Amino acid sequence: MGLLRKRALNYENSPFALRYLCSGNGSFLLSEYDAWNVWGRLPDSLTSGKRPKVAQPFFSRREQTGRLLQSLDKDARKIAPYLMARLPLSRSKTLLDVGGGLGSFTIACCRRSPHLRAIIVEHPRVVSFTSRAVKSAKIGKRVQVMGLDIAKEPLPRGFDLVLISNVLHGQGARENRALLRSAYRCLNQGGRIVLRDVLMSRAGTNPDWGALFSVALFLHTPRGRCYALDEVHGWLRAAGFSGIKGPFRSSPLPFDPDSVLIAEKS
Numbered sequence: 288m289g290l291l292r293k294r295a296l297n298y299e300n301s302p303f304a305l306r307y308l309c310s311g312n313g314s315f316l317l318s319e320y321d322a323w324n325v326w327g328r329l330p331d332s333l334t335s336g337k338r339p340k341v342a343q344p345f346f347s348r349r350e351q352t353g354r355l356l357q358s359l360d361k362d363a364r365k366i367a368p369y370l371m372a373r374l375p376l377s378r379s380k381t382l383l384d385v386g387g388g389l390g391s392f393t394i395a396c397c398r399r400s401p402h403l404r405a406i407i408v409e410h411p412r413v414v415s416f417t418s419r420a421v422k423s424a425k426i427g428k429r430v431q432v433m434g435l436d437i438a439k440e441p442l443p444r445g446f447d448l449v450l451i452s453n454v455l456h457g458q459g460a461r462e463n464r465a466l467l468r469s470a471y472r473c474l475n476q477g478g479r480i481v482l483r484d485v486l487m488s489r490a491g492t493n494p495d496w497g498a499l500f501s502v503a504l505f506l507h508t509p510r511g512r513c514y515a516l517d518e519v520h521g522w523l524r525a526a527g528f529s530g531i532k533g534p535f536r537s538s539p540l541p542f543d544p545d546s547v548l549i550a551e552k553s
């Protein structure tokens with residue numbers, strides 16, 4: 288995976304690992320997140336097949352959640368300019384950001400498009416972090432924050448654009464199918480959905496970062512994993528979407544393994 292180099296009998300960090308994975312230089316996803324204890328459970332989890340009852344740390348440990356959200360925000364701010372270039376912002380007056388974390392993408396979009404109004408939906412256990420981040424961004428009343436469990440409640444309606452970034456991998460396939468149906472209902476006619484996630488080959492083994500991330504999701508979530516492009520296409524079509532475009536690389540940044548799919552409610 289390009290993380291270690293062997294020289295004679297010694298291993299050393301590759302330039303990539305030195306730049307993105309060493310503490311102090313952290314700009315890699317989860318740089319502030321201490322997952323040591325969770326990974327320590329790998330042998331037991333693999334032999335027993337037991338998974339956590341709720342997504343960790345989002346719905347279990349408040350302090351770790353704060354640090355993880357900060358890490359995601361740090362990365363998202365770097366990715367946002369590239370992602371925004373893909374979004375049909377000029378045609379959109381309203382944006383719904385589902386599982387928007389600290390609102391990094393929404394805040395960037397609203398700064399880029401002064402006519403845009405947005406709602407960020409976050410889980411009730413996480414939403415206070417979102418509200419604080421949006422308040423300190425001083426973006427005014429254009430961004431509203433809503434506490435809502437997307438696995439249990441329908442999304443609000445009336446949007447031109449729905450962004451679902453790095454949420455699918457945290458949920459099971461059944462929940463994702465329901466989420467995309469709900470996203471279809473919440474869009475205005477002609478509106479677009481933008482999905483950002485690690486998209487895998489049909490066998491689920493490529494890209495290798497995604498395969499490793501799926502192991503992490505086995506340890507951190509009740510039903511999450513990285514999904515294949517074909518699976519996500521199928522969910523989009525079953526929900527009613529058409530004109531599916533992509534996958535595009537979410538950004539050229541070496542620490543960003545995500546792809547983007549865009550589809551339309553026509």
Ligand SMILES: C[S@@+](CC[C@H](N)C(=O)[O-])C[C@H]1O[C@@H](n2cnc3c(N)ncnc32)[C@H](O)[C@@H]1O
Nearest residue numbers: 359386387388409410413435436437438452453
């Ligand atoms: C990996 S983070 C992605 C944050 C942001 N969208 C990004 O791309 O940087 C996943 C987010 O989805 C939220 N989330 C997960 N399950 C949820 C649920 N059932 N209801 C609402 N939000 C949820 C989490 O709280 C978390 O902030």
